[in-house]
Amino acid sequence: SQQGxxxxxxxxxxxxxxxxxxxxxxxxxxxLQWYRQNSGRGLVHxxxxxxxxxxxxxxxxxxxxxxxxxxxxxxxxxxxxxDTASYFCALxxxxxxxQLTFGKGTKLxxxx
Amino acid sequence: ETGVTQSPTHLxxxxxxxxxxxxxxxxxxxxxxxxxxxxxxxxxxxxQYYREEENGRGNFPPRxxxxxxxxxxxxxxxxxxELDDSALYLCASSPRDNYGYTFGSGTRLTxx
Numbered sequence: 284s285q286q287g288x289x290x291x292x293x294x295x296x297x298x299x300x301x302x303x304x305x306x307x308x309x310x311x312x313x314x315l316q317w318y319r320q321n322s323g324r325g326l327v328h329x330x331x332x333x334x335x336x337x338x339x340x341x342x343x344x345x346x347x348x349x350x351x352x353x354x355x356x357x358x359x360x361x362x363x364x365x366d367t368a369s370y371f372c373a374l375x376x377x378x379x380x381x382q383l384t385f386g387k388g389t390k391l392x393x394x395x
Numbered sequence: 396e397t398g399v400t401q402s403p404t405h406l407x408x409x410x411x412x413x414x415x416x417x418x419x420x421x422x423x424x425x426x427x428x429x430x431x432x433x434x435x436x437x438x439x440x441x442x443q444y445y446r447e448e449e450n451g452r453g454n455f456p457p458r459x460x461x462x463x464x465x466x467x468x469x470x471x472x473x474x475x476x477e478l479d480d481s482a483l484y485l486c487a488s489s490p491r492d493n494y495g496y497t498f499g500s501g502t503r504l505t506x507x
Contacts, residue, residue, distance in 0.1 A: 385439075
């Protein structure tokens with residue numbers, strides 16, 4: 284099964300700056316989801332974007348999807364120290380298959 | 396909403412033993428999935444259950460098996476434990492397609 288690849292693997296920014304993480308994939312998808320994970324704990328669902336959508340917002344989060352380039356980006360604006368976590372994109376292929384395939388994630392550090 | 400709860404939180408087993416991990420889905424969620432997450436990696440899909448039937452399986456050997464009960468709670472059983480089975484095991488539930496998943500905090504399994 285295909286896997287999303289996040290880029291960069293690690294990102295360190297100052298509090299108040301914006302953070303952008305990217306996800307690339309290889310085959311068609313039904314939707315793409317972004318999750319956050321703090322220190323090896325459970326994942327928290329952030330945003331789901333369907334294959335026919337191009338952009339979604341949730342609070343300080345903005346997700347874009349370009350199916351022609353098979354890529355997505357997650358933008359966190361005005362970052363806070365509490366945003367320090369690993370961020371994963373997860374692909375749902377659809378067509379009767381609902382398993383999520385995750386990449387290795389982007390480790391974001393927000394320095395106070 | 397009570398969220399997804401997993402038990403136990405930590406577990407140490409000896410190679411060759413068997414283990415059962417438990418998950419209570421969020422109320423109203425009829426789909427439950429299990430994931431294995433090794434240190435520094437993204438979660439890997441083990442299998443999914445929908446209304447007590449297996450609805451997809453990842454690349455895991457038959458010694459990984461599961462059940463979903465009428466109340467939508469679930470178990471993951473692993474027989475003949477190997478050292479490489481040491482990982483964080485995550486349970487996730489969802490109410491329907493295209494909705495995203497709610498993850499539990501996971502069970503940290505160590506095989507010695």
